[in-house]
Amino acid sequence: MASLRSVSFYAASALKRHPQVVYSSTRSTLFKRNPFQSTRAMTTSAIPTERASEYDRVLRKHKGLNKDLQRMQYAVRGELVLRAQKLTRDLDAGAKLPFSSVTFCNIGNPQSVGQKPISFIRESLAAVVHPALLENDFLAPDVVDRARAFLGTCQSVGAYSESKGIDFVRNRVAKAIEERDGYPSDPESIFLGNGASDAVKAMLQIIIRDSTDGILIPIPQYPLYSATLTALAGQQVDYYLDEDNGWALSIDELKKSLYNAREEGIQVRAIVVINPGNPTGQVLSEENMREIVRFCEAEKLVIMADEVYQKNVYVESKPFISFKKVICDLKSPVELASFHSISKGVIGECGLRGGYVELFNTEQDLNDLVYKVFSVSLCSNVLGQYAIDLMMTPPKEGEESYSVYKRETDDIYNDLKAKAQKLCKGLNTLEGVSCNDSEGAMYLFPQIRLSKKAIETAKQRGYACADVLYCVELLEETGICVVPGSGFGQREGTYHFRTTFLPSREKIDGVVNSMRTFHDQFLRRYS
Amino acid sequence: MASLRSVSFYAASALKRHPQVVYSSTRSTLFKRNPFQSTRAMTTSAIPTERASEYDRVLRKHKGLNKDLQRMQYAVRGELVLRAQKLTRDLDAGAKLPFSSVTFCNIGNPQSVGQKPISFIRESLAAVVHPALLENDFLAPDVVDRARAFLGTCQSVGAYSESKGIDFVRNRVAKAIEERDGYPSDPESIFLGNGASDAVKAMLQIIIRDSTDGILIPIPQYPLYSATLTALAGQQVDYYLDEDNGWALSIDELKKSLYNAREEGIQVRAIVVINPGNPTGQVLSEENMREIVRFCEAEKLVIMADEVYQKNVYVESKPFISFKKVICDLKSPVELASFHSISKGVIGECGLRGGYVELFNTEQDLNDLVYKVFSVSLCSNVLGQYAIDLMMTPPKEGEESYSVYKRETDDIYNDLKAKAQKLCKGLNTLEGVSCNDSEGAMYLFPQIRLSKKAIETAKQRGYACADVLYCVELLEETGICVVPGSGFGQREGTYHFRTTFLPSREKIDGVVNSMRTFHDQFLRRYS
Structure with missing residues (x-):
């Protein structure tokens, strides 16, 4: 629980510098011909005159820069990841390391670790990017028809769209949501x-x-929430998911957090629920969701439902149910913002950057304000918008693209499910490691028991948390890049890391083996 | 000049509701089957139970929403534009109006008003979106080679890239900047x-x-700056461009603004310079830029150089010179952030959303913080990134795509130049209208003299400024959508509007004629 006076421990620097590791910033070969000399604190991109060395710059650390942004932490792309990128470049340059490649398990970025894009998505995007393709027989007829319909409303993917997104896409997203929820x-x-x-x-x-x-945000959480709240100087009110109970969300815990925060003078306005969970992978049961909705209605909390993993559910007993549906079932007036993305699911089109929010039970004034905020950025990228349509309304049986689409998406889904189980099983065989099943999403969040010696060593090295030591040494010895649990939040005195299960099935075997060898050595080293 | 106590007049609501015009929000035909009833203040997307009518929502106007965002104004996509979109839909639905189509001159969005995309850009994007295209002979060899080189570094456009953008693109952007500036x-x-x-x-x-x-921001200015400053609760310190002197930037005016602001207790940290100007279209002379750099160095101001129109310069006597070059020429240590975009120039790829900032003379700490801020959004869309490369390093003589690229871009450039002159000339023939030449960018910002009666009428109708009356009636009577000068800022007692000159040459003639007819009627109506 955050208070107005203290910052919870994981919001502090999650990773201090490893004394043996130089986290130098990269310099391209191109820039070697820079005739300007750089000073220690300056970028290489600067003027080296005498005047410059005396010049008292405006944008200096601490007092010269926005303090909330300086406090902000974002572990998923933090220093450990910069180090992993550096190791990759070193390997490319011929460096001899204990591993032949870096395995990026730090981020749900499937196509960066070999997942193939879905043909239907890419053919459809090519068709609207370069409409000359519509004139030959290169593309399936359903792809062509849809592309023509889309271009008929937006004219060109090179034109700014309406600030809230193209009508064509929003209309069809709404229809797909109606079909999903029955409302x-x-x-x-x-x-x-x-x-x-x-x-x-x-x-x-x-x-x-x-x-x-x-x-209110779950702990552990996806650090977008903590980072943005820090940037906005708002209060992060933690509620802990129950690790011993499959990362369940307990209403008693919610109440405790809420009432404590109110006692401290915090006006708690909304709750973030991530379902399926990130980094935890749990899927909420319908009964649990009903409790949450009733609780939020009683306590006047807006629900921010992060439902970007709605297509990544791997247990038949817990199908994905949207908060929208539960709210409608209960006829609850609770305010809802539900988020979805093209980056996850089986299509995994992270690089295209497409996503949406559906507002429900909200006042028109709120919607108008959201419009205005979006309008200052003019619009989101139009190809990402089209990809949202492709995701929400995939090819139907009978359409030409259907069979290939079905096969490709089934393969990826089955693969994700198998890899989740394989990695989870492997992690649970390690001494002192326990990992809940991944019911959904793209992650596992195992708990690792660390020895007193490991904890002491981490402290001596200046790490904010001992799991950073584990992750740094894992990276340096095996090339596997995961994110310390402290980047997501965890109960004090527990240690975790988040890993994706996205590398190929064959590679997952290697990951498990490397982790086992490393883990045993780590235990011995710090016993 | 803004003070800590007052909000300058144009930051207030630029457009109040026209009493005869109902700015209803749109409802799609799809949504007609919504069985839920909407209440007045609610969106149609809501639960209509008794419980709902009693429910005291969290996100209500005024006290329930962030006040700075509520204060924020963004005229380029404001209510007048929503009205224009509504008129378009009405025309599509068969409504009889005094015009047959709406002419959108409110925004620099060339491809929305018929400008064709550049073949090279679109072929190149298609190649990386759908790499199967690389296997046949559909694409030019230089397009294929570049696409392969790009895909070799980013793997897939569907993968998140480095948060600051793909190495491949940044390296080549740097090289292009070096060639542009000689530094x-x-x-x-x-x-x-x-x-x-x-x-x-x-x-x-x-x-x-x-x-x-x-x-410090110029008046008139592009409202991204005022809107963002309002959202951040920062102080907007206005400096006025000299309309009588071709919208020149005077150092005396800068000094006056800066010193006044300091006297009011404002810590002025940076200056925004838009060159070529938006909405004014002026191009700064080299001597003027040198003065600005010296002034900023002496006064410890960071320069934020909005240089997105650097390829839109229409006068041979004032070629575009970057602030980076001037700073390097002067060996000045002044801190610089220079912005560029794929949305403007002759390619006009607004919908792809690509742009960059180059930092210069900044401390590494600042660059690290910018990286962190970018990393919370993971990365920008990868196709937009590739388009930046295509813009910065276009085909060279001897490459297969060169001749078509050259012809297409020359045609667009010559067309823009001719239309700027034609519209400017036309506007200057209207009684009581005076318009500086557009030396660059995509806009004209004519001053219109309004009668006492027009000003009184605007007041009676509740408009924040009389130029809103002019623009509303122009839209309702001719279908031409421009933006009131008050949305950009202007000297008190003067009235302007901003118009693009992007519609086709043939259409520009019609625009001039419609404006003349309207203008004469307007003068008579309010004489």
Whole structure:
């Protein structure tokens, strides 16, 4: 639980510098011909005159830069990942390391680790990018028809669209949501962004009015929420997921967090629920969701439902159910913002940056304000918008693209499911490691028991948390890049890391083996 | 000049509701089957139970929403534009109006008004979107080679890239900048975003530490700056461009603004310079830029150089010169952030959302913070990134795509230049209208003299400024959508509007004629 006076431990620097590791910033070969000399604190891109060395710059660390942004932490792309990128470049340059390649398990970025794009998606995007393709017989007829319909409404993917996104896409997204939930969806309440992140940030910016406003967020959580709240100087109000109970969300825990925060003077305005969970991978049961909705209605909390993993559910007993549906079933007036993305699911089109928020039970004034916030960025990228349509309304049986689409997406889904089980099973065989099943999403979040010696060593090296030691040494010895649990939040005295299960099936075997060898050595080293 | 106590008049609501016009929000035909009833203040997307009508929502106007965002104005996509979109839909639905189509001159969005995309750009994008195209002979060899080189570094456009943008692109952007300026450019100081707007917002967020911090911005200005400053609760410090002198930037005026602001307790940290100007179209002379750099160095101001129109210069006597070059020529240590975009120039790929900022003379700490801010959004869209490369390093003589590229871009450039002159000439023939030449960019910003009666009428109708009356009636009577000068800022007691000159040459004739007829009627109506 955050208070107005203290910052919870994981919001502090998650990773201090490893004394033996130089995290130098990269310099391209191109820049070697820079005649300017750089000083220690300056970028190489600077003027080296005498005047420069005396010049007292405006944008200096600490007092010269926005303090909330300086406090902000974002572990998924933090220093450990920069180190992993450096190791990759070193390997490319012929360096001899204990491993032949870096395995990036730090981020849900399937196509960066070999997942193939879905043919239907890419053919459809090529068709609208380069309409000359529509004139020959290169593309399937359903791809061509859809592309023509889309171009008929937006004219060109090179034109700014409506700020909330192209009508064509929003109308069809609404229809797809209606089919998913069995309840109406209003295209005017749907806003398309460059990924779901854009929409999450806009909503948080609108909800946080001053530094006494707070948002309930799960611990562990996806650090977009903590980072954005820090940037906005809002209050992060933690509620802990129950690790011993498959990362379940307990209403008693929610109550405790909420009431404590209120006692501390925090005006708690909304709750973030990530379902399926990131980094935890749990899927909420319908009964649990009903409890949450009733709780939020009673306590006047807006629900921010991060549902970007809705297609990544691997257990038949817990199908994905949207918060929208539960709210409609209960006829609850609770305010909802539901987020979805093209980056996840089986299509995994992270690089295209497409996502949306659907608002429900909200006042028109709120929707108007969201529109205005979006309008200052003019619009999200139009190809990402089209990809949202392709995701939400995939080819139907009978359409020419259907069979290939079905086969490709089934293969990826089955593969993800198998890899989740394989890696989880492997992790649970390690001494002192326990890992809940991944019911959904793209991650495992194993708990690692660390010895007193490991904890002491981490402290001596200046790491904010002992799991950083584990992750740094894992990277340096095996090339496997995972993110310390402290980057997501965890109960004090527990240690975790988040790993994806996205590398290929064959590679997952190697990951398990490397992790086992490393883990045993680590235990011995710090016993 | 803004003060800490008052909001300058144009930051207030630029457009109040026209009493005869109902700015209803759109409802798609799809949504007609929504069984839920909407209440007045609610979106149609809501639960209509008794419980709902009693429910006191969290996200309500005024006290329930972030106040700075509520204060924020963004005229380029404001209510007048929503009205124009509504008129378009009405025409599509068969409504009888005094015009047959709406002419959108409100925004620099060339491909929305018929400008054709450049073949080279679109072939290149198609190649990386759908690499199967590389296998047949559909594409030019230089397009194929470049696509292969790009895909070799980013693997797939569906993968998140490095947060600051793909190495391949940043290295080549740096090289192109070096060729442009004759000075080195560091790829590590270049950050790619979803349009330049992303980068502008990130920089302002970093520079503004609290509500006593201010930024000098030109008046008139592009409202991204005023809107973002309002959202950040920072101080907007206005400096007026000299309309009588071709919108020149006077150092005396800068001094006056700066010293006044300091006297009011504002810590002025940076200056925004838009060159070529938006909405004014002026191009700064080299001597003027040198003065600005010397002034900023003496006064410790960071220069935020909005140089997105660097390829839109229509006068031979004033070629575009970058602030980077002037700073290097002067060996000045002044801190610089220079912005560029794929949305403008002759390619006009607005919908792809690509842009960059180059930092120069900045400390590494600042660059690290910019990286962190970008990393929370993971990365900008990868196709937009590739388009930046295509813009910065176009086909060279001897390459297969060169001749078509040259012809297409020359045609667009010559067309823009001719249309700028034609529209400007036309506007200057209207009674009481005076318009500076457009030396660059995509806009004209004519001054219109309004009668006492027009000003009174605007007041009676509740418009924040009389130019809103002019623009509303222009839209309703001719279908031409322009933006009131008050949306950009102007000297008190003067009235303007901003219009693009992007419609086709043939259409520009019609625009001039319609404007003349309307203008004469308007003068008579309010004489």
